[in-house]
Amino acid sequence: MSTRFAVAEPRPYDQPYRATRPAFTWLLEREVVRFLKIWQFTVAGPILSELLFVLVFGFALSGHISGVEGVPYDQFILPGLAAQAVVTVGYINGTTSLFDARRDRYIHDVLASPVRWWELNLALVAGGAIRGLLVGSGILLIAMPATHLQVHQPLVLAVAALAILLAAGQLGVLAGSYARTLDHVYSIETLVVLPLGFLGGIFYSVGELPEPWRAISHLNPVFYVVQALRIGLLGRGDISTTAALVAVGGLAAVLTLWSALVFRSGRLLKP
């Protein structure tokens, strides 16, 4: 170890805390740097995965599947596929980021610092939202020209996207807080997130289901996520625009409140 340099004196004990740059921005930057370092797996992979569905169901099988309510099938499934990708990516980002930090204990570096609980919460969620936005945008930017889909209700799409990104990010952060093992993380994705996605009306119109399956589908939160994006992109869905936006907005609000309570109490981050 070099002894060439003078040791810096410690800061005064009565110096008020003043951030030259808000700690939240550093935390958010770290979250983005983390997933961009392995972008092939975190961004490109999910985009490719969903585009394969478009390729297979939308193009390869298009001759065998007629449209839904007059909408070509490749266009019909695209909003749901984008929704599924955003929800999955938001969930995985939050869980892996927070779970990793807890398991390897480098979250201690943050907990011991002046970072406030809501800054940590917000940075984790925003990181997931940014990743979700990149993935969702990537899917739509590639698939929309290929399927000749145009945005019918841009304002609805924007509001829906915001609420969905927030909800997905908070879901991931909550799962990352509660998970005790990596198996928990992946089993929730496999047993909960994925099935809810597939049963949320991505590939079919829920309105065409017989009862009681139609009613049961209305209990699935992913159903409203799919509907909100479908209405924004196609201009129509199985429920009204108001119902879709209220549902996804409410979902985002509930998850945000739950997450805030968890982080504020610190009981899942600190023993």
Next chain:
Amino acid sequence: MGSHAIPPALSIRGLTKTYRGGFTAVADLDLEIPDGAFFGLLGPNGAGKTTLIGAACNLLRPTAGQIRIFGHDHDSRQARQLVGLAEQDINLDRFLNIDQILVYHAGYHGIGRREAWRRARELMDLFQLSAKAKSPAGALSGGMQRRLLLARALMHRPRLLILDEPTAGVDVELRQELWDYTRRLHEVGTTILLTTHYLEEAEALCDEIALLRGGRIVARDTAAGLRRDYGARDIAEVYKRAMSEP
């Protein structure tokens, strides 16, 4: 040594921590470490050292008690900016390079980008980590990871530096270098709380030593005072007698 006008670096009153499952690691613990001290905390595994440190550093939620850092509530931002912690476990962010680990740590303390990079370069130079600046933490040897932990703890110029077994698993040379460096930090006014299983380390470095057993402080004095009180040749003997007392 610290002036009497400066509040204690660490003031703990009635600290109790009972974990889920019912295990009580510390019970009604009082401890005060004055500003400018080089304080050693010795005790066997399970004595409560890590719990005490965790409570002071906002890593766990005390069941009861009050903790103040230089007069500030321990979970206030003002207190948090005054404490630096190098933990026993190697808890480095495996997604970041060495230089990023240091810079982001500075960022968590609200330091601006330019100053963070300047300080990171300074500490990487000092701890001979510059050649590995763009490497992930996992690529470092154990000794280099220990140096990085210490460098990280020092990025924001803490006034109270807590070192939890800083020389565990390092070679004799590096241990001596770390001793020299912590002595220099102490000379310029940093209060140091050191936990260690190397009793000679505590005896060589610390102004005062406390012995912790079963979540309670069973003895506290200078090394010479402890030897005298226990009629012992060295701290190792003091430790042995203190830990075997009923």
